[in-house]
Amino acid sequence: MLYKTMKPNPAKIxxxxxxxxxxxxxxxxxxxxxxxxxxxxxTSRAQWLAEARNLLIHGGVENVKIDRLSKNLKVxxxxxxxxxxxxxxxxxxxxxxxxxxxxxxxxNALNGxxxxxxxxxxxxxxxxxxxxxxxxxxxxxxxxxxxxxxxAAEAVEQVDNRRIEALRIAFLxxxxxxxxxxxxxxxxxxxxxxxxxxxxxxxETQRQQYLPIYFKQLTGFDLPDEILxxxxxxxxx
Amino acid sequence: MLYKTMKPNPAKIxxxxxxxxxxxxxxxxxxxxxxxxxxxxxTSRAQWLAEARNLLIHGGVENVKIDRLSKNLKVxxxxxxxxxxxxxxxxxxxxxxxxxxxxxxxxNALNGxxxxxxxxxxxxxxxxxxxxxxxxxxxxxxxxxxxxxxxAAEAVEQVDNRRIEALRIAFLxxxxxxxxxxxxxxxxxxxxxxxxxxxxxxxETQRQQYLPIYFKQLTGFDLPDEILxxxxxxxxx
DNA sequence: ACATAAATATACAGGACTGTATATTTAACT
DNA sequence: AGTTAAATATACAGTCCTGTATATTTATGT
Numbered sequence: 369m370l371y372k373t374m375k376p377n378p379a380k381i382x383x384x385x386x387x388x389x390x391x392x393x394x395x396x397x398x399x400x401x402x403x404x405x406x407x408x409x410x411t412s413r414a415q416w417l418a419e420a421r422n423l424l425i426h427g428g429v430e431n432v433k434i435d436r437l438s439k440n441l442k443v444x445x446x447x448x449x450x451x452x453x454x455x456x457x458x459x460x461x462x463x464x465x466x467x468x469x470x471x472x473x474x475x476n477a478l479n480g481x482x483x484x485x486x487x488x489x490x491x492x493x494x495x496x497x498x499x500x501x502x503x504x505x506x507x508x509x510x511x512x513x514x515x516x517x518x519x520a521a522e523a524v525e526q527v528d529n530r531r532i533e534a535l536r537i538a539f540l541x542x543x544x545x546x547x548x549x550x551x552x553x554x555x556x557x558x559x560x561x562x563x564x565x566x567x568x569x570x571x572e573t574q575r576q577q578y579l580p581i582y583f584k585q586l587t588g589f590d591l592p593d594e595i596l597x598x599x600x601x602x603x604x605x
Numbered sequence: 606m607l608y609k610t611m612k613p614n615p616a617k618i619x620x621x622x623x624x625x626x627x628x629x630x631x632x633x634x635x636x637x638x639x640x641x642x643x644x645x646x647x648t649s650r651a652q653w654l655a656e657a658r659n660l661l662i663h664g665g666v667e668n669v670k671i672d673r674l675s676k677n678l679k680v681x682x683x684x685x686x687x688x689x690x691x692x693x694x695x696x697x698x699x700x701x702x703x704x705x706x707x708x709x710x711x712x713n714a715l716n717g718x719x720x721x722x723x724x725x726x727x728x729x730x731x732x733x734x735x736x737x738x739x740x741x742x743x744x745x746x747x748x749x750x751x752x753x754x755x756x757a758a759e760a761v762e763q764v765d766n767r768r769i770e771a772l773r774i775a776f777l778x779x780x781x782x783x784x785x786x787x788x789x790x791x792x793x794x795x796x797x798x799x800x801x802x803x804x805x806x807x808x809e810t811q812r813q814q815y816l817p818i819y820f821k822q823l824t825g826f827d828l829p830d831e832i833l834x835x836x837x838x839x840x841x842x
Numbered sequence: 843a844c845a846t847a848a849a850t851a852t853a854c855a856g857g858a859c860t861g862t863a864t865a866t867t868t869a870a871c872t
Numbered sequence: 873a874g875t876t877a878a879a880t881a882t883a884c885a886g887t888c889c890t891g892t893a894t895a896t897t898t899a900t901g902t
Binding site: 644645646670672673682686692 | 860861868
């Protein structure tokens with residue numbers, strides 16, 4: 369038996385004239401959920417997005433399914449369709465959020481004000497190592513997604529190009545020739561993508577030991593000792 | 606209506622005593638299809654595998670579905686179950702084939718006999734650039750697969766470790782210190798993975814222009830001019 | 843306390859896919 | 873020419889998933 373009950377639904381006979389009043393959030397997806405919840409509320413828009421991001425990271429786009437989302441949030445699928453129009457809707461939001469320039473910790477690390485031309489590299493390596501604001505898993509998941517879907521591919525390409533361009537500028541600041549700055553930017557960035565694409569299991573301690581050698585090899589400059597100390601600071605970068 | 610016909614199947618009443626004689630190929634998956642085909646033959650085992658590899662490359666593991674395979678091969682799904690036990694079966698075969706050491710062109714490039722210690726690097730770079738025996742798309746697809754499935758993850762890790770170890774040995778041949786050989790091996794390999802993980806659109810000509818700079822940066826040695834000529838040779842490496 | 847609307851729950855219809863059982867086709871061998 | 877078995881086709885049962893329509897619950901404001 370495919371369905372549990374086959375008895376006719378009385379609602380179908382005495383049906384209301386009008387139903388399905390449009391949820392304003394659906395058409396204004398950027399509107400945040402108000403602080404005071406009203407009615408029979410169990411989830412927020414942000415929770416759905418967070419869970420979707422979680423499913424994306426752990427199983428790829430194909431794993432972001434409405435029934436899994438609702439199961440994990442312990443509500444029925446009906447809840448999903450209150451906040452979002454269809455499956456594609458939440459995928460679009462995830463993508464837009466990730467590819468937004470101002471949400472890119474790596475780009476921000478490179479673009480800040482610099483006391484010395486090596487500063488952007490210090491910040492860049494620090495963020496990669498600490499994995500606080502930067503999530504390599506999300507980055508990797510987006511990249512995987514882009515492999516087979518056009519929209520995601522374009523977003524990933526844009527993000528990558530922005531970062532590589534920022535790296536190239538940073539290498540120019542170290543007085544490398546234009547050609548070498550370009551190649552070094554790509555080697556540094558490609559290396560990092562590859563590093564996370566393979567899942568290298570290393571403790572943070574191990575990575576800090578390798579750091580000076582990597583830094584020297586990838587930038588051509590020695591990493592000053594005092595920079596290493598920054599990694600133990602307790603900020604949220 | 607869920608199914609087109611609901612009339613009882615007469616075959617169910619006058620059913621044969623025995624059916625479903627096990628296909629010997631199913632239990633001996635490595636057996637090749639014989640040259641002379643018998644009976645109502647339209648596809649070979651190899652064709653199914655090739656199409657599965659194609660679907661894997663173009664849509665990921667989740668895209669390798671029996672009904673899509675059979676649709677593309679223009680036969681019914683019944684054909685699939687003659688050659689393979691279930692969906693997992695063909696996935697296992699794809700994985701085993703790819704992760705087989707002797708099918709790895711990159712590893713073979715590094716492990717051959719060398720006139721000079723730079724030889725393995727020449728061969729390595731040549732194979733990457735030419736993309737004849739080495740398929741970066743398949744490699745990338747396997748890596749994506751490994752991100753979410755344990756068996757594939759283990760296979761990918763094994764392949765990666767073998768290649769990085771071979772690169773490390775090659776760098777030791779260039780008289781780098783053990784620590785630097787290790788880091789250089791990883792930078793070279795991670796870079797390559799990252800390069801293909803992003804889909805950088807470049808013509809073969811562009812890549813050949815960059816090659817000397819990449820080579821110098823990644824190995825620490827100049828690329829001799831005569832090596833570039835090899836890339837125009839018409840062998841199948 | 844009560845009406846309102848936000849959020850959730852339920853029922854339904856249907857597509858895509860898997861796997862099993864059985865029937866059918868067809869080339870090769872005798 | 874008839875037999876055989878390799879390969880394919882078909883029917884069926886069932887799971888997972890989407891999306892729509894409608895009913896139900898419930899905290900909040902009045």
